[in-house]
Amino acid sequence: MKILTLNPWAHALKPQTPLFRMKTKLILPILTLLIALMGASAGYSATFTATATGNWDSGATWGHSGNNTEGSGYPGPNDTATINSGVVVTLFTVATYPSSGSLASLNVSGTLFMDRNNSNTGRPLNVAGDVTVNSGGTIAVQSTTTGTAFTSTLSVGGNFSNSGTLTVSSGTADFLDVTLNGTAVQSIGGTTATVFNNLTIANTSADVSAANNFSIRTGATMTVNASATFNAGTFIVSGAGTFTLASGAALGIGDPSGITAAVGTATGNIRTTTARNFVAGADYIYNGTTAQTTGTGLPATINSLTDNNTGGTLTMTRAATTAVTTRVTLATGANISLAAGFTDTAATFTVGGVTQASGTWGSTSSTAANKNNTFFAATTGILNVAGGATKLVYTTVPGTGTAGTPFSVTVQSQDANGNPANLASATTITLSKATGTGALSGTLTGSIGVGANSVTISTPVYSKSDTMTLTATASGGVTLTAVTSGNIVFSAGAATKLAFTTQPGNGTGGSALSTQPMVTVQDANGNTVTTDTSSVTLAIGTNPGGGTLSGTKTVAAVAGVATFSGLSIDKIGTGYSLGATDGALTSATSSAFNITLGAAVKLAFTTQPGGGTGGTAWTTQPVVTVQDAGGNTVTTDTSTVTLAIANNAGPGGGLSGTVTKPPLRVWRTSAPTR
Secondary structure, three states: OOOOOOOHHHHHOOOOOHHHHHHHHHHHHHHHHHHHHHHHHOOOOEEEEEOOOEEOOOHHHEEEEEOOOOOOOOOOOOOEEEEOOOOEEEEEEOOOEOOOOOEOEEEEOOEEEEEEEOOOOOOOEEEOOOEEEOOOOEEEEOOOOOOOOOEEEEEEOOOEEEOOEEEOEOOOOOEEEEEEOOOOOEEEEOOOOOEEOOEEEOOOOOOEEEOOOEEEOOOOEEEEOOOOEEEOOOOOEEOOOEEEEOOOOEEEEOOOOOOOOOOOOOOOOEOOOOEEEEOOOOEEEEOOOOOEEOOOOOOOEEEEEEEOOOOOOEEOOOOOOOEEEEEEEEOOOOOEEOOOOOEEEEEEEEEOOEEOOOEEEEOOOOOOOEEOOOOEOOOOOEEEEOOOOOEEEEEEOOOEEEOOOOOOEEEEEEOOOOOEEOEOOOEEEEEEEEEOOOOEEEOOEEEEOEOOOEEEEOOEEEOOOOEEEEEEEEEOOOOOEOEEOOOEEEEOOOOOEEEEEEOOOOEEOOOEOOOOOEEEEEOOOOOEOOOOOOEEEEEEOOOOOOOOEEOOOEEEOEOOEEEOOOOEEOOOEEEEOEEEEOOOOEOEEOOOEEEEOOOOOEEEEEEOOOOOOOOOEOOOOOEEEEEOOOOOEOOOOOOOOOOOOOOOOOOOEEEEEOOOOOOEEEEEOOEOOO
């Protein structure tokens, strides 16, 4: 007999077989497609290095490692691109590159030319991370074909560092603009003082900071968009172009001279010579480290003014009133010198994160109601603060509690922007229950004093194991909007007592009570202790009929409740009660209930028959009573009872007489009575 062994690889994988060649033709393309799809879906990236001069979108220009999601041999979305020294790469042909997504980073030691595309427009390049031009490297705009003027855009999501050359114009027609649009902190630096064409700060999530001086060329503009922040530090933005701070934008100022308005004045952080547009709706942040002035460029009306300079006094140099739409903010340790003889205005005044009371503020040299030489230098200038605290908030409030146990809340006064706000007059804070079925007691009031912004009320007590919300209101001082807490979930306290939560119902003798009792384990406030599983025992308390309690008299609590069943009392009586006990817990007594006569269910010899002689009436005639289940005589019963011999001890004995009236006698057949 032959044994046949099947080995699928023995034949199928032999290269010389037709089956192998057929499978190879089918499998390899499928595997290639799967690998490409897996790489793209997983967000893989490759590192590309330009080692030969050529076009960007030519695989011959680049060498790479890793998975290229673009799949075309040149850098695409999520890829890192490096151009080596001596290599020239020209970017053109496609409208936007990458067509979707962005390069991870761009590092240039050679030359990158940004050319027009085949639509005869500028060639945008999007980079999610850093763009670095190393010493000897160049990024330049150029036009290698005839066409209309164009502008290319380099969008940078990380840091822009130029230690080489950035050429932003190929004469007078073609330009390269730069936009910083990341979502994390960015910087503009490098060792070269870069000359930009149009430079846009579009990062609305984090600051963009200068790390070197730079300039804006003639006819171009640096724009800080609304909601973006440009922090100049101590560096200078110069050039023959324009600087524009949009409404809603913020400017960080570190130069000792602040910002100056006159384009012919070469002082301050911003020194562009065509125009310097500092607008009313912007935020101005002074970050100097020595004595500093606001500068004449500070508009008469601004959105906010921040003094973070803790190394010297910030001096208001406007010889006129400054109106601050929202807030004047001083860092802890900062000091401001108000213009002598003028009253500046602000919606709110915040120091060290705490909003101060409304009213006039200044140094002891002023006539202000609130004098503070720590905040203000010794001038007669005044800051008139229109608003201060507007609302109450809870800064600490429990999410859970125990019924009957004190808890604590802290209430704070805040301005409209959510900053802690000191009060100008003492204000009483009162707590009250907003929702919940229990009672709120204990200490329910406290006071926020003058110059303070919070109070802790530490001993309110809530009685119920349910969900409660708490409202804090202000009275007797500053008018503040009340606040209501979120849900506070209270659980029961420690078990202290028993209670009949279902009272026993009336019953009939020996039969189950009409309503079986339920006994609950409770805390001191009457809340069910749902964690309790102890055993509760019942016994007769008041016993008017001398009855006996039958049934299961000890039951373990389930979720704090002992549920009884099958209990009965045998003897009739009016005003029975039950008592419940459970160890050291305070016992409970039920309401009164009655046991009445039940239905006739049985007979009982209440007088046993006495002895007698054959055929002669017994000395004691029997009495049979009709009874209910508890052995109580059913006095209303008139039924007929029949007697018969149950145990016939004598031979042939017989019972004679009548069951309804005496006498009864027993006779024998051998000695009948006459």
